[in-house]
Amino acid sequence: QKEVEQNSGPLSVPEGAIASLNCTYSDRGSQSFFWYRQYSGKSPELIMSIYSNGDKEDGRFTAQLNKASQYVSLLIRDSQPSDSATYLCYRGGNQFYFGTGTSLTVIP
Amino acid sequence: GAVVSQHPSRVICKSGTSVKIECRSLDFQATTMFWYRQFPKQSLMLMATSNEGSKATYEQGVEKDKFLINHASLTLSTLTVTSAHPEDSSFYICSANSGGLAGEQYFGPGTRLTVT
Numbered sequence: 001q002k003e004v005e006q007n008s009g010p011l012s013v014p015e016g017a018i019a020s021l022n023c024t025y026s027d028r029g030s031q032s033f034f035w036y037r038q039y040s041g042k043s044p045e046l047i048m049s050i051y052s053n054g055d056k057e058d059g060r061f062t063a064q065l066n067k068a069s070q071y072v073s074l075l076i077r078d079s080q081p082s083d084s085a086t087y088l089c090y091r092g093g094n095q096f097y098f099g100t101g102t103s104l105t106v107i108p
Numbered sequence: 109g110a111v112v113s114q115h116p117s118r119v120i121c122k123s124g125t126s127v128k129i130e131c132r133s134l135d136f137q138a139t140t141m142f143w144y145r146q147f148p149k150q151s152l153m154l155m156a157t158s159n160e161g162s163k164a165t166y167e168q169g170v171e172k173d174k175f176l177i178n179h180a181s182l183t184l185s186t187l188t189v190t191s192a193h194p195e196d197s198s199f200y201i202c203s204a205n206s207g208g209l210a211g212e213q214y215f216g217p218g219t220r221l222t223v224t
Contacts, residue, residue, distance in 0.1 A: 032211060032212070034212050034213070036213075036215075038152075041199070042217075042218065043201045043215040043216060043217050043218040044152070044201075044203075044215050045215065046212060046213075046214070046215075049212060088152070090212075090213060092211030092212055098152065098154075100151045101151055101152070
């Protein structure tokens with residue numbers, strides 16, 4: 001079983017809609033999670049981190065962590081075409097705990 | 109946030125030559141660095157984990173004699189692609205882990221290698 005699994009997509013949403021990206025993890029002891037965004041031809045950039053159960057909001061982005069169910073999600077409200085990218089879920093630690101990424105396309 | 113640089117950003121070389129790519133953590137000490145390769149429209153693929161002062165750990169299927177990794181200091185790791193061939197043309201990215209409790213990764217901007 002992979003440490004981190006993401007719904008592979010691709011995911012398409014119309015502009016202005018909410019995009020929901022999900023990730024599950026296998027290690028119950030995991031403490032920190034990160035969402036990265038990768039535009040085509042660029043390296044990933046960190047957009048959100050979450051350490052505690054519940055929601056964390058930053059502008060149009062909300063990260064949700066549920067340790068009991070072992071999932072973490074990223075919601076993007078009022079999606080914009082500029083949000084079109086691949087989103088990577090990462091379980092913090094000293095090893096490679098990345099999901100394979102979910103490709104999101106926001107249709108104008 | 110922390111900054112990781114990579115050099116060069118783009119390189120074109122002839123088949124059979126070697127290319128060295130540098131990855132530097134500019135404002136923190138990186139006990140661990142990771143090297144990735146990404147082909148167009150594909151996922152990020154981990155090539156190796158580089159630990160300062162010890163040998164790199166390579167992922168299955170990655171030739172350690174072809175992709176030489178040296179992590180000589182807490183701020184510098186290098187990847188050398190030896191005897192490069194056109195199939196080695198790819199986007200090479202490094203990331204660094206500061207070793208803190210959160211364990212977030214900071215990515216370099218990537219190096220686009222084209223082997224002619």
